[in-house]
């Protein structure tokens with residue numbers, strides 16, 4: 001039976017293409033059980049995909065049946081994602097760190113035909129009676145095979161779902177972002193055509209598998225015939241271990257959220273000078289505080305630093321080189337313009353397109369790589385996949401990102417913040433990023449985060465700071481005076497609390513909900 005149309009866009013087909021051209025090239029470099037770095041060639045990866053496909057096929061799963069894949073990023077995990085793609089089984093990646101309740105919510109929402117866990121991911125006694133399997137470099141074994149079902153589909157098409165990523169969803173219950181093969185393959189082709197990664201690169205990916213930054217690393221590394229170097233948490237928890245791992249693996253491009261660099265920049269920035277093979281860094285997920293970014297630029301002299309902007313609903317939207325050097329006057333980073341094949345348009349609150357520089361509008365993304373919709377949530381989908389604001393008559397939908405930005409004179413975009421994080425303090429719009437960039441200018445402060453906490457029917461601004469020298473006493477009054485000079489009254493934090501570290505989400509972004517709890521209890 002013809003499983004997939006060889007001419008259609010399929011994630012497995014696209015990412016294994018190098019196996020035909022350069023079968024013996026390393027597809028993945030990862031530590032083996034003894035911790036020794038080993039290379040998995042494209043041929044070996046393709047063989048593992050075949051082995052998993054042969055094990056999955058007899059289960060009689062139908063195109064569109066979901067498979068939850070619980071694993072750290074690894075060669076086996078990549079092979080599992082590709083085997084699912086080959087059979088038209090949308091994969092739902094979750095990391096072993098995902099808390100039981102969240103995994104349970106995802107299992108109950110997507111009702112997968114199979115929950116496949118990588119060897120080493122420890123067992124959870126979940127109140128979920130579904131079908132499970134285990135997989136690793138030695139193969140795939142089903143513990144509770146799914147009951148055979150009648151297949152209704154004959155082929156895997158480009159419009160079929162490749163994966164569903166559950167975002168933490170800044171508000172309310174997690175939403176499943178459904179991405180088709182065509183969306184993700186078109187996006188990867190465009191980004192690789194723009195020259196972000198070349199086939200001589202060794203791409204280090206540091207995000208957990210449930211964050212699409214990890215899928216991005218897999219996609220651009222394999223799609224360009226380069227080598228993927230997944231970096232496990234055990235190699236990220238100390239600056240020295242991280243630098244040694246990246247150096248030993250011969251990494252040339254590092255992917256990670258800004259917080260990845262915070263510990264080494266704070267404790268031992270000189271270590272970064274040992275990364276002489278690193279030619280480029282791609283960061284994404286939130287704004288990179290400029291003081292820290294300048295320090296990173298100094299340490300990785302000559303490396304290309306790329307500000308990657310975008311949302312899971314299209315994987316990403318733009319990749320913008322950080323100016324080298326980053327001048328001291330520069331106050332914010334550009335998110336440039338959309339990658340080739342896409343376009344970002346600013347729309348103001350009355351629905352008119354913004355073309356004048358300096359005027360804030362909401363970014364609307366026009367792209368062939370938009371998601372299909374939120375899993376089982378047509379209402380939430382209709383909120384963000386909206387008719388083209390320029391002319392709804394075409395029937396084209398665009399992604400309403402919820403992000404605010406303005407254009408400069410060269411028609412480049414500057415990120416201002418999330419529309420839903422526009423906090424109102426006594427009726428004034430406050431941009432938390434502005435407060436944070438002032439706090440980060442305090443000499444003793446290495447990084448800062450601001451948030452609002454409800455107080456007696458209104459909201460007050462509170463801030464947390466991480467000090468260069470954790471032992472030094474923090475002079476809150478001096479810091480508050482500095483804010484009084486730099487910030488208008490309604491933007492001044494009520495309290496500024498020293499913290500050991502900024503609280504982070506599972507994906508490594510600043511967790512402002514947790515921050516609010518920390519700074520209020522620390523009062």
Ligand SMILES: Nc1ncnc2c1ncn2[C@@H]1O[C@H](COS(=O)(=O)NC(=O)C[C@H](N)c2cccc(Br)c2)[C@@H](O)[C@H]1O
Nearest residue numbers: 212213216284285286287308309310311312315316415
């Ligand atoms: N570079 C920035 N400056 C500032 N604010 C950013 C940046 N990148 C995001 N954001 C914010 O994060 C939101 C989206 O969050 S998300 O859906 O979890 N996706 C992400 O974070 C990651 C994103 N899918 C991604 C994945 C792979 C490569 C790239 Br390149 C980007 C955006 O809507 C923005 O508000």
